[in-house]
Amino acid sequence: MLLEVRDLEAGYGEVTVLRGLSMTVASGEIVAVLGANGVGKSTLNNTLSALIRPTGGQILFDGTDITAARPAQVVSAGLIQVPEGRRVFPDLSVRENLLLGSYRRGRARRDANVERICTVFPRLRERFGQAAGTLSGGEQQMLAIGRGLMAEPRLLILDEPSLGLSPLLVEEMFALIGAINAEGLSILLVEQNVAQTLEIAHRAYVLEQGRFVMAGPSAELADDPGLRRSYLGL
């Protein structure tokens, strides 16, 4: 198993948000975590990225216990998050943002990786010298993903990559995530966009109030009457 989470509990001070989550991501999979606003999706991501210290449970990455690791160690291990709201470095150029993606990887393959990413996102090459803060929302999302890829992830966590994009761009974004995965990268896709996410994910977990209430292969979940009613409005 690439990622294995056991009975994970985390929160903010007195407030417990995650109440015992267990999940796995196998190598090569796209696994989705679905849930409405405020159920704890980003809290889960940030706990995996070690920005939040868990109050209980265990996180294993490729068999190594990273429950008590520091954020930089998690990045070095290859668990990379593209956060909600992109969080690009606004006054650094597109190029500098990409270079910082390889902060824990050194210079050896840096230029080759920039080249590869600019082939995937030609728009980034056009905006190479421009400050990231001046990019459109869609371009910033591409930059955030490109910056994450620069870190040579073994597992890429994407937190609501379709948020705030036009329907056409959302379509493009999901196709792109599928394409990145087809090249062998494992992805944990955290989304509210249930229909489109289930189309590209292999498996999914449904998060409600800090607990997984459903889990299974995407096709099964897409046919589940309860899920169709609550999340797809069908």
Add this chain to the structure above:
Amino acid sequence: MTASLLVPALVNGLTTGAIYALVALGLTLIYGVLHIINFAHGSLLMVALYGVYFLNTGLGIDPYLALPIAVPAFFILGYFLQRGVIEHTAHGRDQNILLVTLGLSIILDNLALYFWRSDTRTIDVPYGFDVIDIGVALIPVPRAVAFGAALGIAALLWFLIGRTDLGRAIRAVARERQGARLMGIDVEHIYGLCFGIGTATLAAAACLLLPSFYVTPQVGHAFVLVAFTTVVLGGMGSFTGALVGGLILGLVESAGGLILGESLGQIGIFIIFILVLLFRPTGLFGGKPA
């Protein structure tokens, strides 16, 4: 007014301004990245001046040759002040950091008063009264060295921040901590480095100042007020702003001294401080708030 008066005043202003710029660069770097106003900046400069003074009087080390000792020593001191004291006492609250740096400055000032009294101390260097003749004016050698070295150090810092991997990480942390953490940048380490670099500039300033200046336990106050004005004038956190602001204030002080007399020279600086706050609070080079 004749050129024979004006040119030396100009030269004088620029050389003083270069030192102001150096002190302000340290302050603005710490503000720009850690978003804290370091009230201990002036006191640390005072400590650095005493350090260089005692290296000279005790061990006979020339202030310029003390640079490679004082600068790394103050870098380490600054790093551990941030990582060992400020980080642990502040708990991430800005008002706590203000109090910590203010407290530190009071402690340092009073320790200095206790140990060294308020005597004004100077050192003697063989080149202390040498001058360079540039035709229209005579420039004292210590001032020429201070001017050149301060600009050189500023250029070095500019290169470090603008062109290196570390500088890129520093600029990333300054505006987007969370994003930086997610790329594996150790934010607390970067904070320590910036506080260290900011403190190291004070050691450099001390080495350049002492051959033509003096040290007392209160000497830091004059500089830190000017440095705050420089940072406000140039724009909080702006690098170019600190450099240009420092030079402008040096000139203003010198011109003020020429017109109003030596002792009132600094009045112009505070008039500028108030005018900038009134009419352009973001400063000359200040951007949008971080």
